[in-house]
Amino acid sequence: MLGVLVVISITNEYSYRTLRQNVIDGVSRLDFLISKITTNLGLSIVSALFIFVIGLVTGLIYTPELDWKYVFQSMPFVPAYGLQIFTYLSFALMLGVIIQRSGLTILLLLFASTIELIIKLNLPDSLEVIKPYFPMDAIDNLVPNPFLKYVFQEIQDYVSLASVAIALVWMFLFNFFSYRRLKAADI
Amino acid sequence: METVLSINNLTKHFGRIKAVNNMTLEVKRGMVFGMLGPNGSGKTTTLGMLMGVVNKTSGSFSWFGELPKDEIRKKIGAVLEHPIFYPYLTGQQNLELNAMIKESTPANIPKVLEIVELSDRKDDKYKTYSLGMKQRLAIASALLNDPIVLILDEPTNGLDPMGIAEIRKLIKKIAEDGKTIILASHLLDEVQKVCSHFAVLKKGNMVYTGPVEDVGKGGLVIEVGPIDNQLHSALKNFHGIVSMKDENNHFLVTLQEGIKSQDLNKYLFEQGIAASHLIARKKTLEQQFLEILSEAPTS
Ligand SMILES: Nc1ncnc2c1ncn2[C@@H]1O[C@H](COP(=O)(O)OP(=O)(O)OP(=O)(O)O)[C@@H](O)[C@H]1O
Ligand SMILES: [Mg+2]
Numbered sequence: 001m002l003g004v005l006v007v008i009s010i011t012n013e014y015s016y017r018t019l020r021q022n023v024i025d026g027v028s029r030l031d032f033l034i035s036k037i038t039t040n041l042g043l044s045i046v047s048a049l050f051i052f053v054i055g056l057v058t059g060l061i062y063t064p065e066l067d068w069k070y071v072f073q074s075m076p077f078v079p080a081y082g083l084q085i086f087t088y089l090s091f092a093l094m095l096g097v098i099i100q101r102s103g104l105t106i107l108l109l110l111f112a113s114t115i116e117l118i119i120k121l122n123l124p125d126s127l128e129v130i131k132p133y134f135p136m137d138a139i140d141n142l143v144p145n146p147f148l149k150y151v152f153q154e155i156q157d158y159v160s161l162a163s164v165a166i167a168l169v170w171m172f173l174f175n176f177f178s179y180r181r182l183k184a185a186d187i
Numbered sequence: 188m189e190t191v192l193s194i195n196n197l198t199k200h201f202g203r204i205k206a207v208n209n210m211t212l213e214v215k216r217g218m219v220f221g222m223l224g225p226n227g228s229g230k231t232t233t234l235g236m237l238m239g240v241v242n243k244t245s246g247s248f249s250w251f252g253e254l255p256k257d258e259i260r261k262k263i264g265a266v267l268e269h270p271i272f273y274p275y276l277t278g279q280q281n282l283e284l285n286a287m288i289k290e291s292t293p294a295n296i297p298k299v300l301e302i303v304e305l306s307d308r309k310d311d312k313y314k315t316y317s318l319g320m321k322q323r324l325a326i327a328s329a330l331l332n333d334p335i336v337l338i339l340d341e342p343t344n345g346l347d348p349m350g351i352a353e354i355r356k357l358i359k360k361i362a363e364d365g366k367t368i369i370l371a372s373h374l375l376d377e378v379q380k381v382c383s384h385f386a387v388l389k390k391g392n393m394v395y396t397g398p399v400e401d402v403g404k405g406g407l408v409i410e411v412g413p414i415d416n417q418l419h420s421a422l423k424n425f426h427g428i429v430s431m432k433d434e435n436n437h438f439l440v441t442l443q444e445g446i447k448s449q450d451l452n453k454y455l456f457e458q459g460i461a462a463s464h465l466i467a468r469k470k471t472l473e474q475q476f477l478e479i480l481s482e483a484p485t486s
Contacts, residue, residue, distance in 0.1 A: 021271040024238045025288050028257035186241045 264329030412437025
């Protein structure tokens with residue numbers, strides 16, 4: 001959802017030529033990108049806080065006795081969730097900067113996981129090991145889907161440092177590609 | 188005179204299209220510089236490179252003697268092609284927004300609105316403006332930070348003759364304030380009336396540059412007719428002739444500098460020829476422009 005919002009906000013800058021006008025008015029391309037990335041960061045932090053508050057409230061309602069130990073036990077999930085959102089939004093921003101058209105970008109964004117899955121399925125067995133490093137997987141793995149808990153009766157209840165590292169690398173790459181592309185583009 | 192803009196072998200290729208090819212040019216302070224050229228000759232692309240929205244392929248340019256930095260564009264006001272504003276905001280609000288982007292003080296807004304004569308419509312929404320008013324708001328926005336240079340790309344595009352005259356008056360007024368102006372236009376008449384210098388582009392090549400006042404200098408151009416053999420041979424023997432060609436029912440004769448039409452008339456009379464048609468043409472920028480374009484090598 002937020003991803004679509006980010007895509008629209010960036011592609012509109014192209015279609016209404018406001019980016020072009022801003023650059024003409026003396027804004028640097030880097031400053032422009034930084035303002036977009038900062039917005040993404042803000043959105044991610046707000047989402048994470050929101051989840052934290054919801055978690056806290058539902059926790060308070062459903063736990064028989066309040067014990068701060070349990071509250072803080074799940075704390076690492078909050079920043080991990082924030083990073084998850086931020087990496088995803090960075091990906092959305094990059095798609096928007098590269099494609100510049102809202103419709104196509106949104107489609108690609110929505111089908112990114114499917115496309116990734118198709119690529120993975122067609123991967124030769126010898127490359128099996130790289131599967132967890134794919135971008136969509138990397139994002140999903142940060143905070144594994146809690147529904148699995150009910151299916152398998154168990155869940156990874158910690159944030160793995162490896163998945164954080166992989167997501168950070170992708171997050172950095174996405175924003176770097178956005179920068180490269182924006183710098184080279186005729187707008 | 189101080190150099191405002193200096194362009195050195197600037198080149199831009201779009202794939203195999205050479206939009207701008209090895210352009211070298213200087214614009215000095217106080218010039219009103221006209222850029223002429225047919226559609227697709229590279230005017231907008233050149234201005235786009237100067238304003239940092241189009242990446243150059245090779246070559247260089249400098250503003251005020253400095254290599255281009257993002258900050259420098261804040262000293263330049265530019266309207267490239269269509270004005271871009273938020274339709275649901277008023278003229279005033281749009282300018283406030285732009286003042287923020289350009290880091291200039293909103294205190295300038297009433298002044299620039301006054302210059303473009305939009306003060307009484309400033310509180311109307313942008314989308315209710317006529318085309319001419321939109322163009323004028325764009326010029327107002329470009330003037331916000333009191334720039335040293337103003338760049339206008341076809342500011343009278345799509346306007347009616349009244350609107351064109353208004354914008355022209357406005358450009359002259361701004362030029363009189365001592366601003367340097369770079370103006371891309373198709374309207375030769377307009378360039379002749381407001382510009383001090385001009386350049387002609389053809390398929391990305393700059394084929395001419397010089398002061399506007401030089402237009403029409405050089406020998407007179409005279410129509411002589413009706414065409415017949417006697418007139419033809421008499422003209423060929425006239426000492427003061429530079430060139431001659433057929434045009435409709437008369438010869439188009441270019442005379443050497445200093446030779447007047449009376450001299451030609453007297454000569455023809457002495458030869459026993461009474462030319463029924465003998466008109467001196469004033470050379471306009473338009474003729475010169477077409478001449479330059481037809482003489483320029485097509486490469
Ligand atoms: N973004 C682009 N991608 C590909 N080609 C382009 C692009 N922009 C311009 N061109 C090409 O570059 C050439 C110069 O175009 P430009 O817009 O600079 O011409 P112009 O002199 O401004 O023309 P006009 O008088 O029609 O405004 C044209 O052949 C055009 O097709
Ligand atoms: Mg143009």
